[in-house]
Amino acid sequence: MVFIHHMISAVIPAYNEEDVLEASSCALAGVLSRLSPLGWEIVIVNDGSRDRTAQAASRLAHDSHIRVIQHERNRGKGAAVRTGVLLTRGDAVLICDADMSTPPETLEPFLAELSLGADLVTGDRWDRRSRIERPQSRLRRVMGGVYAALARWITGISLRDFNCGFKLVRGDSARSLLKRCQSDGWTWDVEVIALAVRSGLIVRALPITWRQYDRSSVSPFYAAVRSLVDLTALWFRLRGAKDL
Numbered sequence: 001m002v003f004i005h006h007m008i009s010a011v012i013p014a015y016n017e018e019d020v021l022e023a024s025s026c027a028l029a030g031v032l033s034r035l036s037p038l039g040w041e042i043v044i045v046n047d048g049s050r051d052r053t054a055q056a057a058s059r060l061a062h063d064s065h066i067r068v069i070q071h072e073r074n075r076g077k078g079a080a081v082r083t084g085v086l087l088t089r090g091d092a093v094l095i096c097d098a099d100m101s102t103p104p105e106t107l108e109p110f111l112a113e114l115s116l117g118a119d120l121v122t123g124d125r126w127d128r129r130s131r132i133e134r135p136q137s138r139l140r141r142v143m144g145g146v147y148a149a150l151a152r153w154i155t156g157i158s159l160r161d162f163n164c165g166f167k168l169v170r171g172d173s174a175r176s177l178l179k180r181c182q183s184d185g186w187t188w189d190v191e192v193i194a195l196a197v198r199s200g201l202i203v204r205a206l207p208i209t210w211r212q213y214d215r216s217s218v219s220p221f222y223a224a225v226r227s228l229v230d231l232t233a234l235w236f237r238l239r240g241a242k243d244l
Helices: 021-035 053-060 077-085 104-115 138-155 171-180 188-198 220-240
Strands: 008-014 040-047 066-071 092-096 120-124 131-134 166-170 203-207 209-211
Touching: 008 021, 008 077, 021 040, 021 053, 021 104, 040 053, 040 077, 053 066, 066 077, 077 092, 077 171, 077 188, 092 104, 092 171, 104 120, 104 166, 104 203, 120 188, 138 188, 138 220, 166 171, 171 188, 188 203, 188 220
Parallel strands: 008 040, 008 092, 040 066, 120 203, 131 209
Antiparallel strands: 092 166, 120 166
């Protein structure tokens, strides 16, 4: 199936990203304008940030291609992604982190993968071809490996990296999947991929460049407990419905 796009949408969920949001969004805008001269948009969802992310986002909103949505309180990454994706209009929807841990130039091979028939393309940091310029801490890598193993067991899907923050989805599929996704927190990636596979969509993983930026104030213990709770809830949902 040949993928023909007239507009690319990008969704950036942002929580306490005042230091990186403007530079990252401008870099992404340059790539989008080159790859999609007929039309592009960036939807920034400020997820109840406690710093000056709202002010940074407001400055960006002076560009007619950029829209800013404000969550009055922090609702979680999954909720922010859902809000943004459901407002997109593009034939392809990119979901990426505000710090651009994966550089926006990565979008080009992901678009090519859609043209080859994929419906959802996600980055794979564990691929041997991936270029890890600034790795995560050993603790985060161990936690990520355990999380991925649990996600594989829950979903029966053999991906190595469910929650890489760089995903490209066909527009209609993205909006349909996020409308059905119930995860407000970190397990949204796992649920969306499970929904895509159950819907018969083609999911592919590509190697990426990755630069870790550790600015999180969340403790590793809290993150581990929250991830386990969220995955358990997802497991019950997947068991309870053949088609979510």
